Amino acid sequence: MDLSAVSPALYSLLGAVFNLSHPGHFIHWHWINLSVANVIVIGLMIVTFIAAILIPFPKHKTEQGEAHD
Amino acid sequence: MTEVPSKTAGNPEDAGMWTAKIRSRVVDALPPDRLLPDRQPAYVASWIYVFGVVTIAALVLIIATGCILAIFGPQWWHTNSFGHFINSMHLWSVEVFFFAMIVHLWGKFFMAAWRGHRQLTWILGIVTFLGSIVTAFTGYLSQTNFDSQWIGTQAKDGINATGGGAFFNVLNFGQMLMWHITLMPIIVCVLTALHVLLVRRKGVVPPFPTAAELAEASAATTEVAP
Amino acid sequence: MSRKKFNQDRDVGEWKGKYAPYDIIKEGTIALLVVGILVLGLAVFFGSPDEHAITIKQWSTQSTQDFIATAATELDGSSFIANYGPPYTNTPNAAQKIGPIALPEITGVRIPINTAEDFVLNPLRSLPGQPALHQALNTYTTASAKQQQAWSTAYANNAATTNSDGSITYNVKYVNGQVVMPPGNYGPVSTIMQYETEMARSGALDQALITGGDFYTTNYTKPSLFLADGQYLANVGAAGNLGGEQWGMMNETGAFPGQAWLWLYTLLYQIPPYSTSWAANADAMVWFTMIILTGILMFLPFIPGLRSIPRWTRVYKLIWRDHYRQA
Numbered sequence: 001m002d003l004s005a006v007s008p009a010l011y012s013l014l015g016a017v018f019n020l021s022h023p024g025h026f027i028h029w030h031w032i033n034l035s036v037a038n039v040i041v042i043g044l045m046i047v048t049f050i051a052a053i054l055i056p057f058p059k060h061k062t063e064q065g066e067a068h069d
Numbered sequence: 070m071t072e073v074p075s076k077t078a079g080n081p082e083d084a085g086m087w088t089a090k091i092r093s094r095v096v097d098a099l100p101p102d103r104l105l106p107d108r109q110p111a112y113v114a115s116w117i118y119v120f121g122v123v124t125i126a127a128l129v130l131i132i133a134t135g136c137i138l139a140i141f142g143p144q145w146w147h148t149n150s151f152g153h154f155i156n157s158m159h160l161w162s163v164e165v166f167f168f169a170m171i172v173h174l175w176g177k178f179f180m181a182a183w184r185g186h187r188q189l190t191w192i193l194g195i196v197t198f199l200g201s202i203v204t205a206f207t208g209y210l211s212q213t214n215f216d217s218q219w220i221g222t223q224a225k226d227g228i229n230a231t232g233g234g235a236f237f238n239v240l241n242f243g244q245m246l247m248w249h250i251t252l253m254p255i256i257v258c259v260l261t262a263l264h265v266l267l268v269r270r271k272g273v274v275p276p277f278p279t280a281a282e283l284a285e286a287s288a289a290t291t292e293v294a295p
Numbered sequence: 296m297s298r299k300k301f302n303q304d305r306d307v308g309e310w311k312g313k314y315a316p317y318d319i320i321k322e323g324t325i326a327l328l329v330v331g332i333l334v335l336g337l338a339v340f341f342g343s344p345d346e347h348a349i350t351i352k353q354w355s356t357q358s359t360q361d362f363i364a365t366a367a368t369e370l371d372g373s374s375f376i377a378n379y380g381p382p383y384t385n386t387p388n389a390a391q392k393i394g395p396i397a398l399p400e401i402t403g404v405r406i407p408i409n410t411a412e413d414f415v416l417n418p419l420r421s422l423p424g425q426p427a428l429h430q431a432l433n434t435y436t437t438a439s440a441k442q443q444q445a446w447s448t449a450y451a452n453n454a455a456t457t458n459s460d461g462s463i464t465y466n467v468k469y470v471n472g473q474v475v476m477p478p479g480n481y482g483p484v485s486t487i488m489q490y491e492t493e494m495a496r497s498g499a500l501d502q503a504l505i506t507g508g509d510f511y512t513t514n515y516t517k518p519s520l521f522l523a524d525g526q527y528l529a530n531v532g533a534a535g536n537l538g539g540e541q542w543g544m545m546n547e548t549g550a551f552p553g554q555a556w557l558w559l560y561t562l563l564y565q566i567p568p569y570s571t572s573w574a575a576n577a578d579a580m581v582w583f584t585m586i587i588l589t590g591i592l593m594f595l596p597f598i599p600g601l602r603s604i605p606r607w608t609r610v611y612k613l614i615w616r617d618h619y620r621q622a
Binding site: 105106107108109110111112113114115117119122123125126127129130146147153154156157158159160161162164165167171176178179180181183184185187188191192195196199202205212213214215216217218219221222223226227229230231232233234235236238240241242243244246272274275276277278279282283285286287289290 | 327403406610
């Protein structure tokens with residue numbers, strides 16, 4: 001299936017808006033050498049974990065019930 | 070609607086049948102309302118609890134996009150724009166999968182989720198993590214591009230050093246592809262299913278006891294005789 | 296019946312508290328939709344990398360000196376792969392060790408590679424016609440092993456030299472389709488290397504290495520190992536920050552995120568003693584360490600002290616703050 005003939009707009013959209021196929025940037029700190037992309041992913045993971053713990057979860061009406069054992 | 074009456078009459082003399090035995094054990098371990106509960110203890114109320122199911126959702130997407138890639142073959146995505154897009158979905162599903170899995174791992178660690186005879190659930194989780202890494206690794210080797218060449222020629226030294234290279238040849242594309250699309254997905258899915266079924270069986274781990282609860286629990290148990 | 300003393304890092308009490316409705320199927324469906332939209336967005340915005348594979352043809356065309364010098368080391372048996380040890384060769388004391396144990400020697404040579412035959416002589420034998428080539432091959436293979444070694448080693452040593460800093464000086468040149476070597480006694484090896492270079496630059500060597508004269512194959516061991524012995528592949532990798540000392544195991548080509556979950560595995564290679572006194576066995580020692588650490592993670596529930604860290608760090612007080620407030 002070649003979309004370039006069928007739908008030029010969809011074809012270019014499928015080709016990615018941001019081109020990451022260029023040489024990456026790297027963070028050098030002492031002997032540590034990490035790509036910016038990886039640092040962003042790891043940072044987002046830590047932020048997500050902290051947010052997941054801190055952000056309140058919607059509460060449902062609780063009921064006293066037996067355990068379903 | 071006329072239903073055929075169930076032939077499972079539960080006759081005592083049939084209790085020794087393999088079928089009856091397995092059915093009894095399965096139904097005892099996971100009756101329907103434990104398999105698909107609509108209630109959870111009130112302490113299950115934090116966003117940290119969603120990362121297990123988010124990991125599974127990502128796994129579903131990985132498999133779905135992987136199936137589409139399988140329909141057209143391992144080199145389709147190099148020359149077809151829709152194929153490249155599906156490959157992108159497959160790659161980002163994997164990134165989300167590991168992201169969610171590790172946040173889930175951190176959450177379960179800080180909850181000490183192995184408490185209360187849930188050690189096997191924890192162990193299965195770690196084994197699933199390892200299985201996922203092997204799946205991702207064989208996936209990178211199946212890309213049929215420079216990345217596969219690089220990862221294969223570099224990773225071979227580590228695997229060879231353990232003796233594994235004699236059987237697991239990272240430069241054998243056919244072998245790596247078949248591990249990636251057949252063996253490892255089955256292993257990861259089975260491990261995930263066992264992990265989830267154990268969570269259903271044991272329930273979600275309760276919080277650490279308060280001081281009062283700890284005193285009560287300690288008083289209720291006695292020292293083990295050496 | 297005696298029971299173990301209650302240990303709050305191992306045991307739990309029975310939950311006698313409240314329950315709340317929790318729709319796990321709805322939660323799963325929402326998760327699938329949210330993750331689906333997220334993945335769709337990431338794929339649309341960032342795509343995925345696809346750098347073309349390197350062929351022997353590309354290597355020998357773009358870096359001809361490196362190709363010839365590498366092929367010479369394959370013929371004379373001085374290359375890295377020729378001396379790798381199991382699973383490729385029988386080279387003694389080449390296998391990496393964990394203490395006194397060399398695991399590759401136990402599993403043995405299961406993927407036998409003879410670099411001279413597999414990368415040079417056999418592919419050349421498959422070329423039809425070429426009387427000068429087959430004459431040279433005949434002269435080489437009927438000579439004594441000592442004579443073969445003398446010719447091929449002289450060629451390999453003169454083609455390129457490795458400097459003390461690890462860089463390579465190429466003395467061989469490729470001018471107007473001719474391989475030009477410094478003077479030396481190379482016998483038929485000069486002709487052999489000339490045809491090897493032409494075969495590579497034509498693309499025919501890729502095919503010969505991949506299929507080995509057969510029709511179907513899915514095994515790329517031979518061309519991959521040959522490529523890995525040269526500097527060209529290594530330079531492309533280093534340019535993309537994919538090399539071992541560059542934490543490359545974690546990285547992806549281009550600016551894409553890679554494999555962040557390999558951080559500890561990658562890190563070990565960078566620090567002593569893996570990078571210093573254990574360097575000759577670094578791969579084996581890193582794997583051994585990771586197996587131990589993974590075992591600790593896996594059996595954490597049974598390890599006193601480590602399994603108390605969640606209670607000591609008190610992150611759980613945040614997770615279950617509503618529960619503790621009501622208790």
